[in-house]
Amino acid sequence: MKFTATVGVAGYGAYVPAFRIKGEEISRVWGDAAPVREKSVPGPDEDSLTMAYEAAREALEMAGVRPEEVGAVLVGSESPPYAVKPSATVVAEALGVTPRVVAADLEFACRAGTTAMILVAGLVASGAIRHGLAIGADNAQARPGDELDYTAGAGAAAFLLSGDRSRLLAVLEHAYSFVTDTPDFWRREGESFPRHAHRFTGEPAYFRHVVSAARGLMEEAGLKPSDFDYVVFHQPNVRFPLRAAQLLGFREEQVKLGLLAGEIGNTYAAASLIGLARVLDHAKPGQRILVVSFGSGAGSDAISLVTTEVVGSRKSSLERLLARRAYVDYALYAKQKALLRVA
Amino acid sequence: MVWVESAPRAWREGTRRYRLIGGKCPSCGGLVYPHRQVCPYCGREGLEAVALPRRGRVVTYAVVRNPPRGFEGREPYVIAVVELEGGARVLAQLTDVRPEDVRVGMEVEAVFRRYREQSPSGVIEYGVKFRPAI
Amino acid sequence: MAGRVYIVGAGATKVGEHWDRSLRELAVEALLSAVKDAGIDKRDVEALYVGNMMSGMLQGQEHLGALVATWAGIPGAAACKIEAACGSGGVAVHQAYLAVASGLYDCVAVVGVEKMTDALPSDASAALATAEDQEYVVFTGATFVSLNALLYRLYLDRYGVKQEKVAAFPVHCHKMAVNNPYAQFRRAVTLEEVMASPLVADPLRLLECAPIGDGAAALILCSERYLKRNPRDELVEVAGTAVATDVLSAHERRDPLAVAALRRAVEAATRRAGVEVADIDVLEVHDAFSILGVLSLEARGEGWRLVEEGQLEPGGKIPTNTMGGLKARGHPVGATGVYQVFDLVVQLRGEAGANQVEGAELGMAQNFGGVASTVAVNVLRRAR
Numbered sequence: 057m058k059f060t061a062t063v064g065v066a067g068y069g070a071y072v073p074a075f076r077i078k079g080e081e082i083s084r085v086w087g088d089a090a091p092v093r094e095k096s097v098p099g100p101d102e103d104s105l106t107m108a109y110e111a112a113r114e115a116l117e118m119a120g121v122r123p124e125e126v127g128a129v130l131v132g133s134e135s136p137p138y139a140v141k142p143s144a145t146v147v148a149e150a151l152g153v154t155p156r157v158v159a160a161d162l163e164f165a166c167r168a169g170t171t172a173m174i175l176v177a178g179l180v181a182s183g184a185i186r187h188g189l190a191i192g193a194d195n196a197q198a199r200p201g202d203e204l205d206y207t208a209g210a211g212a213a214a215f216l217l218s219g220d221r222s223r224l225l226a227v228l229e230h231a232y233s234f235v236t237d238t239p240d241f242w243r244r245e246g247e248s249f250p251r252h253a254h255r256f257t258g259e260p261a262y263f264r265h266v267v268s269a270a271r272g273l274m275e276e277a278g279l280k281p282s283d284f285d286y287v288v289f290h291q292p293n294v295r296f297p298l299r300a301a302q303l304l305g306f307r308e309e310q311v312k313l314g315l316l317a318g319e320i321g322n323t324y325a326a327a328s329l330i331g332l333a334r335v336l337d338h339a340k341p342g343q344r345i346l347v348v349s350f351g352s353g354a355g356s357d358a359i360s361l362v363t364t365e366v367v368g369s370r371k372s373s374l375e376r377l378l379a380r381r382a383y384v385d386y387a388l389y390a391k392q393k394a395l396l397r398v399a
Numbered sequence: 400m401v402w403v404e405s406a407p408r409a410w411r412e413g414t415r416r417y418r419l420i421g422g423k424c425p426s427c428g429g430l431v432y433p434h435r436q437v438c439p440y441c442g443r444e445g446l447e448a449v450a451l452p453r454r455g456r457v458v459t460y461a462v463v464r465n466p467p468r469g470f471e472g473r474e475p476y477v478i479a480v481v482e483l484e485g486g487a488r489v490l491a492q493l494t495d496v497r498p499e500d501v502r503v504g505m506e507v508e509a510v511f512r513r514y515r516e517q518s519p520s521g522v523i524e525y526g527v528k529f530r531p532a533i
Numbered sequence: 534m535a536g537r538v539y540i541v542g543a544g545a546t547k548v549g550e551h552w553d554r555s556l557r558e559l560a561v562e563a564l565l566s567a568v569k570d571a572g573i574d575k576r577d578v579e580a581l582y583v584g585n586m587m588s589g590m591l592q593g594q595e596h597l598g599a600l601v602a603t604w605a606g607i608p609g610a611a612a613c614k615i616e617a618a619c620g621s622g623g624v625a626v627h628q629a630y631l632a633v634a635s636g637l638y639d640c641v642a643v644v645g646v647e648k649m650t651d652a653l654p655s656d657a658s659a660a661l662a663t664a665e666d667q668e669y670v671v672f673t674g675a676t677f678v679s680l681n682a683l684l685y686r687l688y689l690d691r692y693g694v695k696q697e698k699v700a701a702f703p704v705h706c707h708k709m710a711v712n713n714p715y716a717q718f719r720r721a722v723t724l725e726e727v728m729a730s731p732l733v734a735d736p737l738r739l740l741e742c743a744p745i746g747d748g749a750a751a752l753i754l755c756s757e758r759y760l761k762r763n764p765r766d767e768l769v770e771v772a773g774t775a776v777a778t779d780v781l782s783a784h785e786r787r788d789p790l791a792v793a794a795l796r797r798a799v800e801a802a803t804r805r806a807g808v809e810v811a812d813i814d815v816l817e818v819h820d821a822f823s824i825l826g827v828l829s830l831e832a833r834g835e836g837w838r839l840v841e842e843g844q845l846e847p848g849g850k851i852p853t854n855t856m857g858g859l860k861a862r863g864h865p866v867g868a869t870g871v872y873q874v875f876d877l878v879v880q881l882r883g884e885a886g887a888n889q890v891e892g893a894e895l896g897m898a899q900n901f902g903g904v905a906s907t908v909a910v911n912v913l914r915r916a917r
């Protein structure tokens with residue numbers, strides 16, 4: 057996909073909760089080796105919606121756009137606080153962008169954030185709206201002791217997309233989506249925790265979709281791995297994105313900056329977008345970035361961006377959020393994730 | 400559980416709670432949170448609605464160890480009087496901080512958080528809390 | 534010009550956990566005891582004011598006026614509930630005074646009653662918190678205790694006072710209650726025990742907080758005209774009464790430690806009584822929490838000194854809470870303001886036994902609703 061009119065990132069925000077649990081602490085309780093050094097843990101008063109708001113407010117402030125000028129708010133998440141009742145309305149109301157706004161929730165496991173970006177970019181590029189917010193946010197749930205319990209994190213990232221060229225920190229060049237019906241991970245209605253198909257989540261799911269979307273974009277756009285300064289993959293752990301990079305012919309240096317899974321775990325719909333925020337915080341003008349998400353079920357979005365001369369003039373609070381770390385043990389983790397029944 | 404579950408009540412207060420909308424008195428200059436019809440200090444009617452600053456300092460605080468309905472399972476948590484830049488005082492929870500690390504005078508900033516559920520299947524109420532400034 | 538109003542009868546139940554008695558039974562017991570004390574025919578009671586805060590929440594029972602009148606055998610009386618949170622009792626006394634002073638009624642009863650042990654502590658706590666703004670204070674998870682803790686920390690911080698100085702207040706109250714047969718806790722406590730008790734809402738500790746309890750107290754008020762027809766020896770006059778309010782939530786007040794409503798009510802009540810504060814011989818303050826007791830003594834960071842110097846004891850400069858106060862006599866919330874007046878009546882009649890303040894002529898009861906958001910002050914004078 058190519059956008060026919062200019063659309064890009066005028067502001068962005070990232071959010072990571074204050075709390076962390078070390079992989080070794082989870083191993084102490086459940087006995088397996090942890091695939092990440094530590095992961096983020098939400099406070100007891102946080103959910104995907106509150107994190108979405110924090111990231112979105114930062115994006116709005118960075119862009120210098122007035123709330124009433126925002127024409128769309130799409131919240132991508134697989135962990136909305138309500139089964140039925142949109143998170144987007146609360147986020148929009150709190151931001152002050154209601155009521156004249158296209159607002160909705162998107163669900164596509166860990167992919168919904170980038171899909172929100174493509175949809176908002178389409179609205180902006182078509183001229184239907186001037187600015188729009190695309191948000192990926194999750195407070196990932198995992199059955200205690202499950203493989204996912206070692207990595208399921210919490211975080212959010214938001215991108216204020218705009219057609220005003222002078223405001224843009226990065227311009228969206230191309231997008232490519234690759235979607236199939238692949239049941240690698242799911243959660244049925246009324247269930248508290250998702251289920252997954254173990255090794256089936258790897259080759260036929262993550263790798264097939266990530267690699268296909270990235271190759272598809274590069275073929276369509278006439279680009280090759282060396283044309284990119286940075287690449288950010290969906291990161292359920294540290295190993296998968298490094299392996300995907302290898303399969304596609306990217307060097308480790310291109311991946312490292314946007315790879316945060318070892319520190320914050322898998323933040324699901326926010327994962328690749330927090331990585332992108334990290335890269336934008338450090339990128340220089342004229343650099344090209346590839347973002348490839350993955351959502352179980354399954355699908356990947358690949359998006360390429362080129363930074364403008366003003367990138368870096370405004371930065372997110374991500375580094376400060378990453379630096380603030382309060383460690384919890386598994387008992388506090390269980391309390392904060394509401395895994396303990398008290399009422 | 401709150402005393403009486405009520406979606407309209409949560410809805411009605413939503414904007415003032417979400418966006419820290421206070422009232423500024425055109426007569427005495429008093430700043431109050433939340434916005435209301437009449438100035439409690441001088442009786443002037445028609446307060447101007449203003450979005451209050453999001454940073455301030457802790458004036459005093461207390462640690463809640465025996466929570467009321469709706470807050471079961473959250474204890475211990477901290478409530479504080481925060482004086483915002485400009486002088487409005489807000490009573491709110493502090494978050495992302497251990498009770499023993501809170502200090503009078505501490506600089507804090509507004510965040511958007513979950514306050515309570517009206518019941519396990521009821522409306523979730525959100526609002527502004529304050530965290531140590533980062 | 535208002536007519537004179539006398540208290541001719543006073544009665545109460547012991548404060549405590551009355552598992553076997555209901556709210557209405559407690560109210561009736563206190564009322565009948567006051568009627569008996571007055572030596573009148575209960576059918577003389579023309580109006581009944583029931584001070585109560587939480588019956589609607591803890592018993593699901595409102596309409597206490599008709600309920601208590603019925604169970605006390607005086608249906609037909611003009612009866613209603615008076616609610617001003619923890620100040621309900623003091624305000625009920627104020628309203629009863631007005632009813633007689635206006636000349637409309639000659640004989641009026643006041644009953645303060647609260648039945649707290651029917652509910653779980655968490656529900657009683659939630660009910661107490663209804664004294665505050667539900668949408669912007671209780672919404673935050675603040676409990677009534679924690680709101681007082683906010684004041685407490687502000688006081689300690691502003692005046693650089695050590696907590697032990699304030700925490701000495703309950704020690705005084707417990708000492709007084711030992712000799713009060715109506716008290717919930719007839720047991721002395723040490724400062725060490727207070728400071729070692731669990732934190733309830735830091736910095737407030739358990740033994741700095743008035744307990745949860747049940748109880749009822751009642752008074753019979755009458756006019757001079759009625760008194761002439763039914764003379765009695767031991768007489769107490771309601772010399773002055775006032776109710777004042779402050780900005781509901783303490784954090785919104787210009788100075789949260791100023792206790793402005795107390796100053797206003799004390800000023801008005803003493804003016805109406807034609808007395809000075811310095812003339813008061815025996816004082817009842819609203820020590821629901823240690824900090825409120827100290828703040829009531831005066832608000833410039835010095836109130837604790839009176840406690841330390843023993844000035845609150847009978848024989849001291851200002852004998853205060855001589856029957857144990859809210860802390861040790863007990864604090865059945867909506868009944869408290871009536872208990873305070875009951876305790877003053879006992880003192881002014883010279884019936885306080887070991888705790889008697891010799892020659893007590895003037896008493897003052899200060900009853901708070903909320904964090905001193907409503908203050909009822911009743912000034913009593915021994916009458917001859």
Ligand SMILES: [Zn+2]
Pocket residue numbers: 424425426427428429438439440441442443
């Ligand atoms: Zn004013």
